[in-house]
Amino acid sequence: MAEANPILEPIKEKLGAQILEIFQVHGDDVLMLAREGLRESFRALKEDKRLGFDFLSDITAVDYWKKKEPRFEVVYQLVSLQRRRRLRVRVPVPENDPAVESLTPLWPGANFLEREVWDLFGIRFIDHPDLRRILLYEEFQGYPLRKDYPVNLCQPRVPERKVEGTFVDERSQNKLLRLKRELGNRA
């Protein structure tokens, strides 16, 4: 932007080489970031005093299949609670290696949001502590929000899963054994 913007100028200074593009659209500040060193960029956005985007509002992705290259874009919505400003960060991700660094170390709340993006788009989050499917089930094939996933595709039924773990903890197990022993002796 031509006029000095109190939010965008410090970002430009701070993140310099990481920025692909920075602009305003419909009154929103949008920042396009390179995916290399993404976590460090976000750490700067979060912890730098002049920026202070300390609240992560949302993570999602968009699939621009046959429309844009690289194919995916991961979209982050940041809020600065002090300055009452929003910032949208878009990170292009190529199709052949769909992976970005996880933000879970910075915001633990990113855990669920990143799992959802993995579940529906198949974009991996590097160093994520627990990258499992969240809305769908483990046996589901494919990633439904990709544009090349047909809407009316049916998935096969899955066999019933065995419940892991036990409903009895050790102490009651011991109690049960003891009772059996005592009763056995008496009988």
Next chain:
Amino acid sequence: MGPSHPATHGTIKFNLKLEGEKVLDCDVEVGFLHRGFDKSCEQATWTQVIPYTDRLNYASSLINNVGYAMAVEKLIGVETPPRCQYIRVIVSELARIFDHLTCCGMASSELGAITVGFYMIEAREMIMRIVESLTGARLTVTYVRIGGVKHDLSPDFSARVAQAFKIIRKLLDDCDRLLSRNRIFIDRMSNVGIISQETALSYCLTGPILRATGVNYDVRKAFPYLIYDQLNFDIPLGTKGDNYDRFVCRIQEIEQSMRIVEQALERLPVGPVWIEDPRFVLPEKEKVYNSIEGLMHHFKIIMEGIHVPPGETYFAVEGGNGELGFYIVSDGGGRPYRIRVRPPCFIAMGAFHQMIKGYMVADIVPTFGMINMIGGECDR
């Protein structure tokens, strides 16, 4: 625990790690109600998405309607006339009261205060009757349209609201007397499910759960939309961030919402409730039936959908449970390219293990109740 448990209204499963009755860890499984909201939206026209948004948080479907319509309007770049904005504020606040009453009533009846549950359902019924008289439906209302609202308020709307609020205030007074000195209720709510300010912020929580920890973040005040900056209302804040604070925050927000509705009804300006732009608004029925231009116009909008200029935007409103954001991408056609909802209670379920760690199994019930998880919104 779950997925079908009387206290988990909505299907959700908690995989608990217990020591006796103490919860050591909790892994939340969501997604039982996943029906592909995002994917279905991509098949529908922009207008056809509005009924889908009803089914997100069905306790406050009017707020979802308003949020979605305003996100699309932001992308188009139009602003609705003042009367429409006032009506949207009124209906969103009614929906917020409805949402809070549902949450508090259900949560207290699960703790044995079944009278309070019934009282709050009665108060909710008052709101529901107003909504029904206005929109013709009770839950899935589809009242707000892109560029306006379905129709204007009825002439006796203010009188109905005034009468309903009188009854609701009395019922809430009764509930207050039943609960605020009630040993059982306070013992089960107070100091249970505590989450600190820093943890709440790092887990991206919003709404009453965040405000109960003392963080003053409400989208209506932080990023004012519609006419919220002209109205006089307070944001109730808690101190400890336990279940009792959440409960009190919600109850006080009901009072604040009633204040907002009363102010808005007092200042309600006269004028149209639709924008005047033939690209987005259906023509009057008289023109449709009597002229070929009107018929063509109607046909184009219904069959092709309105054309939203290409681009992307994010717009957030304050829903009953927190920041309800819509991120929409358009490729210029009559159908959305991508619609993403930021679901506040899905994110709250992501922080549930932090709230419940170290408490008893029985504490799951009030903690989960105060999140007000709505399956339709959580799992989409």
